Amino acid sequence: MKVVGLVSGGKDSCYAMMKCIEYGHEIVALANLMPMDDSIDELDSYMYQTVGHQIVVSYAECMGLPLHHHLSYTMTAGDEVEDMFILLNEVKQKIPSITAVSTGAIASDYQRLRVEGICSRLGLVSLAYLWKQDQSSLLHEMITNGIVAITVKVAAMGLNPGKHLGKELAVLQPQLLQLNELYGINVCGEGGEYETLTLDCPLFINARIVLDDYQVVLHSTDSIVAPVGILHPSAFHLEYKMSSCNIMTGSDSVKMANVYEVEGDSIPTYGVKFRSLDLVSDIYAAADQKIHMSSTKKDTFSIGCWIQDSSGTSEGLQKDLTAVLKKVELQLHKGGFDWVNVLYIHLYIANMNDFALANETYVSFITERKCNLGVPSRSTIELPLMQVGLGKAYVEILVANDQTKKVLHVQSISCWAPSCIGPYSQATLHKEILHMAGQLGLDPPTMMLCPGGPIAELKQALENCQAVASSFNCSLYSSAISFVIYCSASVTSSQRNEIWCKMESFLGQKTSSDLLNGSVTDVLHPLSLFVLAPDLPKRALVEVKPVLYVPADKETVTEVEVKSPIRAKIPNYWGFEYSKWHYSCCQKYILHGKICSTIISVTNEFAAKICSETDQNHVDCQYFGAEKHMKRIARFCIYLLNEVLLEGNFSWGDLTNLRFYFTTKLCLAADVLSLILLEAFNEFPMIDDRVTIGEEPIFNLIPVLGSGGCALANDLITCELFASKL
DSSP states (O other): OEEEEEOOSSHHHHHHHHHHHHTTOEEEEEEEEEESSTTOOOOOOSSOOOTTHHHHTTHHHHHTOOEEEEEEEOOOTTOOOHHHHHHHHHHHHHOTTOOEEEOOOSSOHHHHHHHHHHHHHHTOEEEOTTTTOOHHHHHHHHHHTTOEEEEEEEOSTTOOHHHHTTOBHHHHHHHHHHHHHHHOOOTTOTTSSEEEEEEEOTTOOSEEEEEEEEEEEEEEOOTTTOOEEEEEEEEEEEEEOSSOOOTTTOOOSOOOOOEEEEOOOOOOOOSOOOOOHHHHHHHHHHHGGGEEEEEOOSSEEEEEEEEEOTTOOOOOHHHHHHHHHHHHHHHHHHTTOOGGGEEEEEEEESOGGGHHHHHHHHTTTSOTTTOTTOOOEEEEEEOOTGGGTEEEEEEEEEEESSSOOEEEOOOSBOSSSOOOOSSOBSEEEETTEEEEOOEEOEETTTTEEOSSOHHHHHHHHHHHHHHHHHTTTOOHHHHEEEEEEEEETTSOHHHHHHHHHHHHHHHTOOOHHHHHTTOOOSBOOOEEEEEEESOOGGGOSEEEEEEEEOOTTOOOSTTOBOOOOOGGGOOOOTTOOOOGGGGGGEEEEEETTTEEEEEEEEOHHHHHHHHHHHOGGGTTOOOOOSHHHHHHHHHHHHHHHHHHHHHTTOOGGGEEEEEEEEEGGGOOOHHHHHHHHHHHHHHOTTSOTTOOOTTSOSSEEEEESEEESSTTOOOSEEEEEEEEOO
16 A cells, blocks of 8 residues: 555654555655644643654655645644544545555554544554553564664653753663663653654655754653653754665665645535435335344343245345345434444345445434444355345344443554554444454455464454454453354364364363263363355455354453252253253353353254154154154253353343354245244243244344354254353
């Protein structure tokens, strides 16, 4: 990408541009905001460094790049970004090929969010390659990679203006590390402890800056808190390099530079055009008779919405998805909610070739403007929807009846974790449950799938998950409740087995043999579910979707004992009686009084046992796709789900979401299987009075190529239940 580098004069903005070049981008222009009064060094801005701004104009000549600067920057109460918007808009107009902006943000959400907001309005990509990097390592990198910078402001315990101003970073590095150990200061100065001025770096292909004279200005002499002082340059010159070789690109020509002043004060309007209700009413009305919904009844509840299309006459993804999203939106409004209440969205589409079109339709409904608390997290996969009589789009949403969610939405491309450019976020925390977006094996700084096949992608995806989890002060190792591992159909069975082994190794889970032998765990282990899908975004081979428990009181979850089942209290229904093999097909995560999650796998082997318990005539049956067999299997699933709920002292009223993954090998249409399950639920006497089944199911049916609790993914049906008392 062609990039404009936001420069403040400090080490961070210069090193961020060096990282951009390292990752294949091209810096084509510089941009800088200066105070209205050139003689004043602004100290109170959370957004910009202005100390030493008098020298920044020389960067144009040092680097051989055009520099655009805005001379009308003033502190504005509650908003420091409109001047930057004017500046970058001017740069974009002069250089239309620019597609990205480089910033040196390391830890400041204030800076990052505002730059991302401006980039979104201007259709630019934010590049923040220093974001979330370890500051001690980052400082060492800067010094060893040729950043020559001096301190121009100090404001921290242990830093003395008279002694430390004007010193090079390489000289101060040992003391900064020591002060970090003593007082916890940010080694890179991210807490405002110090600011720097870059005098030379590999980007300066034409000349270096030499500071001839300066004044030390004390703003505070309070030695108890920290003395504050700045270095005000009064004389400097450029020292031209002997060979003006372009170190970064290998060119031998001297690049000439220009400095442009930006004086524009008009602010054009950018952003998404919102689809009005009238524009979609015709699409919605046409499809309304075919739209079906599901919903749970808890405070945190799920809604599923899909189109029944048994004739296969779908008019296309855009119309199907528009109709589904509008139906969901109306359902939200009916309950007094809106998209701001949505925590998570599962987007299922019939063809991954329509992914771009799906996103275009998606953003006409779910926008940052509508979600002022943060946009929902999201996972997107391709499913065999049409093969089971569904339309080309299927949406599941998780909704909260309050507005207490905490959302992590980093849109900048960085080395931290994959960016989420657009209206979906990396993770959403609500009532101690962290719902993480599906993570691909993307290399964060390049946003490209890492090479090496499914195991390499899985490893990178888990690293990305861990980076996101760390932002919430938790870990996959100790906090994971469950993992759904989506595998592309192109992943072979042997490769899936390698993925399973890698997951076991990563999480220290029990072996699959222990699981199949039906032994009951003594401690909480995260659940694993494999889903075989036709395709994934970016043609990825693996996508990982974790759910984590992040307790507010920081209790250790891994050592919580799982209590013995309350089998004596569980009545027998439909002829099922407790048997040890029941738990051979069941994974459980039960945190008593808080969380109950389970995955039940029904393979051909288990289906034979299920049918034999109630009808000896079907013991030898090798095929269980017939409706009469599915009725028995559906009853067993509900019976066993109920048993797990009661084991943890939960009821159906605590249900947050329930999915039944079913393989297309059953050759059953979704509407047929849905009626079978509805009938079983309606006749089951243990359903809580607060849960009304009726014609609207409390479950979602997810057609897949394969699913299961192990790498074989050979279940006929897999049940995934999550209940919560939080």
